[in-house]
Amino acid sequence: MFKASSFGLMPCKTFLQPKSSIKTEDNGKVKFYHTKVVRNPKLERLQYNYLFPEISARELQHVKKYPNARVISLGIGDTTEPLPEVVASSMANYAHNLSTPAGYRGYGAEQGSKELRKAIAETFYKKMGIKDKEVFVSDGAQCDISRLQLLFGSNMSIAIQDPIFPAYIDSSVIIGQTGDVDTESGRYQNIKYMKCGPHNGFFPNLWETERTDIIFFCSPNNPTGHAANREQLEQLVQFAQDNGSIIVYDSAYAVYVTDGPRSIYEISGAKKVAIEISSFSKIAGFTGVRLGWTVVPEELLYLNGFPVINDFNRIVCTCFNGASRIAQAGGLASLSSEGFKGVLSLVDHYKQNAEILLETFESLGLKAYGGVNAPYLWVHFPGSNSWDVFNEILEKTHIITVPGSGFGPAGKEFIRVTAFGHREDIIEASKRLTSLLS
């Protein structure tokens, strides 16, 4: 996770300004040498900073302003609870063994260790016919999203949920799939935004959605917390089949599902139309350790019959060199029977946090969505501007949240509250919110 303290380059006042050339210091006084390399215009298209470093920076500003405040972060979705002992010690042992001749290992397979690929297939895709070799271990979903964009190239059209985790849009802009942003609506040209809100039960109206090559679909959803049910996912797969599209299904929060499908491959026919990405971050607390995976079924074919998996493998071999073997050792331990028990109890802890927060908002008469199948609550403040609500909550309760518009224009009246935190912080936060909002 990018730390605000090392964000030395960006002066605070340029946050959230519309795109502008950053002037060099002493403009006009001293002539600085410029290369003749034209700045990549796609990067110029990006509107603001990536959302989460922005939130980090605001937190830092706030802490400077109120050095004695006990800031509670329910903002960036970062796990807080320690790893199960068996997982941490597996990594410590693996690392230590690297200093012995017998235990030393060099380059690993770029696709990940055989054991881990097998364990992932068996743990998460049992009876779904996903083979080990269709599982590609990575250093996390955020990196995989960009590698998938590299794979797809600039000529693809994409559809995304609105609101959504910003990496799909930002990576799409960077790779050149989009046009400029429409400043009024906040939407990039060429991206199809599938609105998800209370009006449609947080599942897009597919019948009014145009065909795109790629459909990014995150469920359980970040930020709304909504987990699509079986019927909805069947619709989605059918829609993809009818249009010959590829679904990129982000299942990073699947283990939080109380009731309903966890993997897209639970839906018949999905292997022909979907790629699934996932992560150990929110399963095992690996946000800093960096481990995830992507499933690309062999049956997934391009228009000309070429298997997508072949090209993805090429990308993985050329643009990546494997996830850290130490992280992989930890991943394997977290999927052992003892490890997985420990991991699921962490998930339970966060789910209980979510329950507490849900009750709090309910008692305040605010509509809070999500929080049941995901560690996110999506709280509605009708008629408001989410950055204003964010600021007010921060100023008055020293709680960091994330303004809904950071996830897309449809998030404007919402605040995302994460359920990651130590229990006492969650309880304290609930108290403060109650005082502020009642």
Add this chain to the structure above:
Amino acid sequence: MSVIQQNLSTSMASSASIFIANYSFENNKSTNISIPGKFKAVVKCVAAPERTAYKTKVSRNENMAKLQAGYLFPEIARRKAAHMLKHPDAQVISLGIGDTTEPIPEVITSAMSKQLRASIASTYYADLGLDESDIFVSDGAKSDISRLQVLFGSKVRIAVQDPSYPAYVDSSVILGQTGLFQKDIEQFEKIEYMKCTPENGFFPDLSTVGRTDVIFFCSPNNPTGYAASRDQLTRLVQFAKENGSIIVYDSAYAMYVSDDSPRSIFEIPGAKEVALEVSSFSKYAGFTGVRLGWTAVPKELLYSDGFPVAKDFNRIVCTCFNGASNIAQAGGVACVSPEGIKAMHEVVGFYKENTSIIVDTFDSLGFKVYGGKNAPYVWVYFPGQSSWDVFSEILERTDVVVTPGSGFGPGGEGFIRVSAFGHRENVLEACERFKQLYK
């Protein structure tokens, strides 16, 4: 199930990329596919006469189709695996893929967490005017190279040394910076290949090099082992300045420099305005599997409109990446502690001794040998021979894996790269076998 599908299964398991160029699935058609590299076998592809497989309507990224074959090193790994299957009792020694073999010094593995960026800056760039804010820690140089390509975008043109580490060219193709592969000259259209041969002392004749936006330059060089001199790098920086180009300087082997050749491009005055530098803990601390490296982007490096390159790189790093593993970073902090630096020098020293042994061996056999002084690679000349043939012959007859020079570009044809990573006894044994083969 077609032969291609079967090929998929075995090679996936052995972690090799699919070494098959363009083909199309057409039912009831039998296609002979010849694998590049003059490999003798021919794979017969027969599509199964079953019901037609469902295809999406998504067109394949045409840049991927330009790539000629799989990434080089999985192909080497595939060949090694095939060889081992064929000769299960052979004691295969790998001096092919440049993978470290010696354990990581204990001081590094028992690390505590501290500020890595500051330590890298003070260890490698102390008197060169770079500080912690210029350092971006990564999961390794290979990933950084692709992130830099994403940063530059599809409209830039690159120059590479010929021969060079394949990731520069391959990532350029993937990003759409190049045209098609021209089989006759074995070059991609729109890439400027800067030939590095014994004739020009392994430093390009810059007067013959056309202007490109980006110049990839690796020194000490993989695969030739040559480290550019201060004078040469000064000319390179000058060249970049005159052309307004950006140098991507790959210094992954800097700690192997034995003489007074520069270790960082930033030792050259003016370099901060034209260069960024990529490096890695892989070959210093044996972190090939741990995954840790860095890229240094000076604040003075500006695009044509004055926008700082570092700002955009930061954006890429925030959006397309989520940091190197914190455990690897903890190890990195120990690497750049005083004890850790000493330990890394010992590791490097060990591989350098291996290198000497290999150099002496080929010398004594009467070969023209290059590199091996400032890098863990020995570049051996086999005039008039196809390097893939020499590779195959060495593998077949000595069970030693090396890397064919043409895998690094047309300028590598006629050469074999022997890497010096290995347990001492394996290196000695391999050299014995070379002596037997070539006596």
